[in-house]
C-alpha cells in the first residue's frame with residue numbers, strides 16, 4: 001500500500017514508475033527497486049501447474065469423454081490461483097522474479113497418496129527473448145503436460161500489460177487424447193500504490209482432440225459491477241455446437257460448475273482443496289544449473305536486504321553467461337538444451353488450432369485463435385524424450401558434468 005512506502009523507498013518507487021513509462025517491452029531488462037525483487041527465478045513458475053496433483057490426474061480415471069473434458073477444464077481453472085495470485089498472497093505483493101539464464105533448470109516432484117508421483121522438469125530454453133519450457137508428467141496415470149512460454153509486455157496508463165506467448169499441451173495416454181491450452185493475458189494493478197498484483201484479462205481456450213472446446217473469459221473489478229479475479233467458462237461439443245457445462249466464479253476463491261442451469265459441483269480453494277508442496281533436492285545435491293543452487297548467493301543477499309551484494313552476485317552470473325555466449329560464438333557452437341528441442345511446428349497442435357478456430361468462427365462468431373510466430377519464442381519447444389532418457393540413464397553424464405562447469409559457484 002502507498003502508506004507502506006516511506007522515505008527513500010517512496011522516492012525510489014516514484015522514479016521507477018517514471019522509468020517504466022518509457023519501457024521497451026522486455027520485462028527482463030526492466031530495473032526495479034530492490035525491495036520489489038524476488039529471489040525466485042521465473043523458471044520456477046512452471047510448478048504452479050500442478051499444486052493439485054489429484055486434479056491433474058483426475059481426467060485420466062474418467063471413462064466418459066465429455067466428463068474428461070470437464071475435469072481438464074476444472075483442473076486448469078484450479079491452477080490460476082497458484083499461477084497468478086499466490087505470490088501476492090504470500091509476499092504481500094507481486095515481485096519481480098529473477099531472470100533465468102539460458103539452461104537454468106528447476107527440477108522436482110510432487111508426492112501424493114492418491115495421485116502418486118508427478119515429476120517436474122522446467123528449463124530456460126531461450127534467454128533472448130526469455131522462454132521457459134516445462135514437462136510435467138505422472139507415469140502411473142499416463143498424464144503429461146508440456147508447454148513453453150514467454151511474455152510480451154507494454155506499459156500504458158500506470159499499468160504493465162502482459163501478453164503471454166506459447167501454449168500448454170495436456171496428454172492423456174490411456175485415452176490417446178490431447179488438449180491444447182492457450183495462456184491468459186494479464187496486467188499489473190496497484191503500481192501507483194507500490195503494491196503490484198496480477199489481474200487476468202481477455203480469454204483463453206482449451207481444445208481437445210476428442211472434440212470438446214472450452215472458452216474461458218477473465219474479467220476484473222472495473223468490469224460492470226464485477227468482482228476481481230472473475231472467470232466464466234463454457235464447455236461445448238465441437239460437433240453439435242451444444243453448450244454442455246458452464247463454470248463461473250472467482251479463480252482465487254470458488255468456482256461453480258453448472259449443467260444447463262443446474263449446479264452440479266462446487267470447487268473451493270482453501271482447506272477443502274489443499275495444495276501439495278513440491279519436493280526438491282537439497283541444494284548440495286542439485287546440479288549446478290539448478291535454479292536455487294545457481295542463484296543461492298543472490299538469494300542470500302536478497303534475504304539479508306543487502307542490495308549492493310545482490311547486484312554484485314547477480315552481475316557475476318550475468319557476466320559469466322555473457323562470456324559463455326561469446327565463447328560459443330567464436331567456436332561456432334550453441335548451448336545444448338538438456339531436455340527440450342525447438343521445432344518449426346507440431347502437426348497435432350496445428351490441427352487443434354484449426355479445429356478450435358473453425359468452431360470459434362462458425363459457431364460462436366468469434367475471431368479464431370492462431371499460433372504465435374515461432375520467432376517470438378525462438379521456436380516451438382517440445383519435450384525431447386530421447387534427451388530425457390539419455391540424462392536419466394547416465395549416457396549424458398559427461399555432457400551434464402561439463403555444462404555444470406559453466407556455472408560460477
Ligand code: CLR
Pocket residue numbers: 027032036042045046048083084094095096097149151160162164188196198
Ligand atoms: C510466467 C508464467 C507463469 C504465469 C505467470 C505469472 C505471473 C507473471 C509471470 C508469468 C511472468 C512475469 C510477470 C509475472 C507477474 C509479474 C511479473 C509478468 C506470466 C513481472 C516481470 C514483474 C513486473 C515487476 C513489477 C512487480 C514491479 O506460468
